[in-house]
Amino acid sequence: MRSTWDDLPGALRDAVQEHSGPVRRVESAAGGGHADFASTLHVLQGPVFVKAARKLPDEDGAEVRALRREAAINQHVSGLAPRLLWTAEAGGWLALGFEHVEGRHADYAPGSADLALLTRVVRAIQALPCPDVVQMRVERRWEAVAADVSSIAGNALLHTDLNPRNLLITSEGRVYVVDWAFASRGAPWVEAGQVVPWLIRAGHTPRQAERWAESIPSWDAADPAAIGLYARASAERWRRYGERAHGGGAVPEYVAVAQRWAEYRVSR
Numbered sequence: 001m002r003s004t005w006d007d008l009p010g011a012l013r014d015a016v017q018e019h020s021g022p023v024r025r026v027e028s029a030a031g032g033g034h035a036d037f038a039s040t041l042h043v044l045q046g047p048v049f050v051k052a053a054r055k056l057p058d059e060d061g062a063e064v065r066a067l068r069r070e071a072a073i074n075q076h077v078s079g080l081a082p083r084l085l086w087t088a089e090a091g092g093w094l095a096l097g098f099e100h101v102e103g104r105h106a107d108y109a110p111g112s113a114d115l116a117l118l119t120r121v122v123r124a125i126q127a128l129p130c131p132d133v134v135q136m137r138v139e140r141r142w143e144a145v146a147a148d149v150s151s152i153a154g155n156a157l158l159h160t161d162l163n164p165r166n167l168l169i170t171s172e173g174r175v176y177v178v179d180w181a182f183a184s185r186g187a188p189w190v191e192a193g194q195v196v197p198w199l200i201r202a203g204h205t206p207r208q209a210e211r212w213a214e215s216i217p218s219w220d221a222a223d224p225a226a227i228g229l230y231a232r233a234s235a236e237r238w239r240r241y242g243e244r245a246h247g248g249g250a251v252p253e254y255v256a257v258a259q260r261w262a263e264y265r266v267s268r
Helices: 010-020 062-077 114-126 138-142 190-201 206-213 224-245 251-267
Strands: 023-028 037-043 046-054 084-090 093-099 156-158 167-169 175-177 184-186
Touching: 010 023, 010 037, 010 046, 010 084, 010 093, 046 062, 062 084, 062 093, 114 156, 114 167, 114 175, 114 190, 114 206, 138 184, 138 224, 156 190, 190 206, 190 224, 190 251, 206 251, 224 251
Parallel strands: none
Antiparallel strands: 023 037, 037 046, 046 093, 084 093, 156 184, 167 175
16 A cells, blocks of 8 residues: 555655645555555646655665666656656655656557557657666566577667556647656567557457557567567466466456467467
């Protein structure tokens, strides 16, 4: 369960308000799970979106490390991500203040106009160089489930989690990409491979989802055998995760989606 504004240490609230000004109202964010606190703070200058996480006694902890990664990459993805306005560190917590974006989440259903926006976003990310601050390597996520993951490796910038909630679309049609905490380097086609299961979950058949992926040049250039390996490894990774999670929450659905795609790749 996420912390509320009143739950935060007084030292952190003071540090945040040194940057933002006095907080008049707090609006909690729905969804997301990589911060202990995520809310829009309404202040005199306008709304600010704040994410914060508490440190462990002797180290940052996973959530704080994720926020540090998100802060480090922000300047390198300007124009795509909401702008980082400030950071505050006090009371054993780290907080990031972002430009507030008013928008809706993307719709990945078949026939949605947002699919063209998704294509544009992936192409825009792939046009950027991968900055040195990105140290995570995407292939390491599959090392435990595949003997050889070298075909997934590379040095392209990958967001790695372009689910519909991580695309915010304004009323003017501008798209912002949020949650860059797990940006990684890897083979460029993997970004489209990460999106395919989200499309299947939204109602596409595996073939329809791959037709969308064909709009990404790096996918067209990829070795089909590498894509097949990736799909099978993803299904196995989800299967193992489902066993550990004992089928809780939405996990069975994700397991089934990954398996559908892997079976499709085998049958092609």
